[in-house]
Amino acid sequence: AQSVAQPEDQVNVAEGNPLTVKCTYSVSGNPYLFWYVQYPNRGLQFLLKYITGDNLVKGSYGFEAEFNKSQTSFHLKKPSALVSDSALYFCAVRDFITNAGKSTFGDGTTLTVKP
Amino acid sequence: DTGVSQNPRHKITKRGQNVTFRCDPISEHNRLYWYRQTLGQGPEFLTYFQNEAQLEKSRLLSDRFSAERPKGSFSTLEIQRTEQGDSAMYLCASSDDSQPQHFGDGTRLSIL
Numbered sequence: 139a140q141s142v143a144q145p146e147d148q149v150n151v152a153e154g155n156p157l158t159v160k161c162t163y164s165v166s167g168n169p170y171l172f173w174y175v176q177y178p179n180r181g182l183q184f185l186l187k188y189i190t191g192d193n194l195v196k197g198s199y200g201f202e203a204e205f206n207k208s209q210t211s212f213h214l215k216k217p218s219a220l221v222s223d224s225a226l227y228f229c230a231v232r233d234f235i236t237n238a239g240k241s242t243f244g245d246g247t248t249l250t251v252k253p
Numbered sequence: 254d255t256g257v258s259q260n261p262r263h264k265i266t267k268r269g270q271n272v273t274f275r276c277d278p279i280s281e282h283n284r285l286y287w288y289r290q291t292l293g294q295g296p297e298f299l300t301y302f303q304n305e306a307q308l309e310k311s312r313l314l315s316d317r318f319s320a321e322r323p324k325g326s327f328s329t330l331e332i333q334r335t336e337q338g339d340s341a342m343y344l345c346a347s348s349d350d351s352q353p354q355h356f357g358d359g360t361r362l363s364i365l
Binding site: 181182187239 | 257259284286288293294295296297298301303308309311344346351353354355356357358359361
């Protein structure tokens with residue numbers, strides 16, 4: 139079985155400040171981790187992924203995420219938030235070897251960046 | 254890359270009616286996925302295809318739900334005898350093997 143937890147329903151930050159959106163996961167095998175962003179009435183847009191390699195992965199729009207195997211976490215970060223980053227963010231996990239198709243998503247975190 | 258296209262964008266129907274949604278994936282992608290998303294929740298996996306083969310179905314997919322991908326290109330999701338609880342956003346995604354999924358903008362289903 140695989141699962142994702144996003145412990146914060148909402149994150150509020152001021153423009154220009156760093157942001158972190160938290161994600162923890164559970165998977166029986168090797169994790170394949172993703173972050174997606176969703177704007178109102180739109181589908182999900184891929185931001186970044188982690189399979190293997192460096193624990194810090196860089197993605198679109200200046201976002202990055204840090205993989206921590208011991209804490210089973212994959213937190214999304216950005217050094218300087220923009221108002222346009224305000225959206226709904228989803229973390230997802232897939233078992234890289236045994237569960238090739240199915241991704242499990244968290245319930246999302248709404249990020250609000252205030253001017 | 255024209256993206257994943259879903260039609261219709263919105264569907265309003267009466268309880269008990271049948272509905273069918275269509276998804277056109279990115280043309281070179283061999284995998285196609287269907288998810289359901291309700292307000293305040295993340296997408297829930299329904300089923301996925303590799304080419305024309307349906308490889309996995311969620312237990313969420315009751316007997317009233319059926320999906321096809323007859324030629325390994327577009328896919329349809331049919332819901333028979335719709336119920337109030339079927340109201341949701343139905344998302345389609347495609348990928349090239351194990352690469353990240355590309356999502357369409359979804360079909361929002363409202364049951365009266």
